[in-house]
Amino acid sequence: MGRSGRLERGATIxxxxxxxxxxxxxxSRVINGRSxxxxxxxxxxxxxxxxxxYTPNAAARSLVTSAELRIGVVYSNPSAAFMSEFLTGVFEEASIRGARLVLLKGEDGHPPDDGALAAFAESGLSGIILAPPLGESRTVLAALRATGRPIAAVGAYQPGEATCVRIDDRAAxxxxxRHLLDLGHRRLGFVIGNPDQAASAERMAGFYAAVREADGVEVKVAQGDFSYASGLAAGEQLLNGPAPPTAIFASNDDMAAAIVSVAHRQQLDVPRELTVAGFDDTTAAVTLWPPLTTVHQPLRRLAxxxxxxxxxxxxxxxRAAADRxxxxxxxHSIVKRNSTAAPANSRD
Known part of the structure; x- marks a missing residue:
């Protein structure tokens, strides 16, 4: 198929x-007949x-005996849970392809500077992968494109600048x-993600598209930045005002986990008194009580x-540049766990 549109693929290794x-x-050892x-x-x-x-990828297998591939991974994402899943996917695919990984981390959630990026790209790398949110940074993309290396950006919406690998955030x-509305909730809270990322705007657009289809919905919105700390602030803002939401949908699991923490601190039962939903399906979704209902995006497969x-x-x-x-x-999929339920006033 072409590069645009939904990716249809069979089973992977x-x-x-x-x-x-x-x-x-x-x-890989079994496929290649190794002891x-x-x-x-x-x-x-x-x-x-x-x-x-499953059909083994002949091109990938041949790479094991070809000249060494050195793939750079640039990241600055503050979510340990997200990066754990992301890096696992990168390492697994690299091991299959016999590629060597070289990592460059931005400090304090900021991207590396232009000089560091240029030096990194020119250090013998075959190509570069950008973890969110770096694929949305014009500065980062410009610095790396100037080196002529192939670039792939996970979770990004910049197809003219790099190969973008993502889910449909708006549809998710x-x-x-819709799930929250179908449960009967009509007072909804929404926590926006990092304003510098297109995925944040896409998720908010999907939220409002569903809200517009229902009658009598009251919406309260708080700004976050995908960090746990921003989720705490958003939770306080949404829950401390008059007529607080009966359900809050946060744009990632870290912020949703923070909402649950605020609810517990206010002695609100989740989900009996407050429904909470997240996005990503990282380990953060299952390491708190109750485990989160969330959007599953296949982070390992994306990476x-x-x-x-x-x-x-x-x-x-x-290969022609137009094919790149x-x-x-x-x-994606919706994973229903114990953090969501019908609002208390709708139950018998």
Missing amino acids: IDVARRANVSAMTV GVRPETRTAVEEAIRALS AYEMT AEALAAVATEATARG GGDRVLE
């Missing part, structure tokens, strides 16, 4: 690994391959808001797809 309950490296795998493990992997109709937020895009472009010499870049959109 990560899917096989999850089904067989092994690492992606173990699956060091127990017979029962090999059988489990082979059964998972058959069940998922719309579906979550893996970004690395695959960069590796493919780096090794496809002479564009959007790759993966599927």
Whole structure:
């Protein structure tokens, strides 16, 4: 298919690994006929391959014996839970492709300066992956594009500047808001993400698109920046005013977890007295009580797809520039857990 539109793809090596309950490296060993795998493990992997109709990527396998790929990863995201999932996906795909990873971290949530970015790109890298929110930074993109290296940006909406790998944030937020409305909530709170990221605006647009379809909905909005601290401030703002929301949808799990904390501090029962929903489905969603209902975006697969895009472009010499870049959109889903319920006044 073309680079624009929703990405249709079959099972990946990560899917096989999850089904067989092994690492992606173990699956790679089985596929390539290497030793060091127990017979029962090999059988489990082979059964998972058959069940998922998985076809190994010949191009990826050939890269293991090709010249070394050095892929740079630039990040400054303050969410440890988000980055854990993101980096796991990058490492798994790199191990499959025999690529070496080189990391560059921005300090205090800020991107590295232009000099550091240029030096990084010129240090023998084959290509570069940008973690959110760096794919939205014109300065970062300009500094890296000047080096001529292939770039993939996760969660970004800049297809003319890099290969963008993301989900449909607007549709995901719309579906979550519809879920809250279908539960019977009519006083809704929404916490906006980082104002410098297009994904934040897309999620807010999806929220309002759903709200416009229902009658009698009261909306209160608070600004956040995807950090836990901003979620605390937003929770206080939304819950301390008159007629507070009966349901709050935060634009990521860290802020949603902070909303739950504020609710507990105010002795509000979640979800009996306050429904809370998040976005991302990171470990933050399941390490608090109650576990969060949230939008699942496949962070590991997004990161893996970004690395695959960069590796493919780096090794496809002479490919026309018009074939590069564009959007790759993966599927999302709504994960319903214990943080959402019908509003108390609607129950028998």
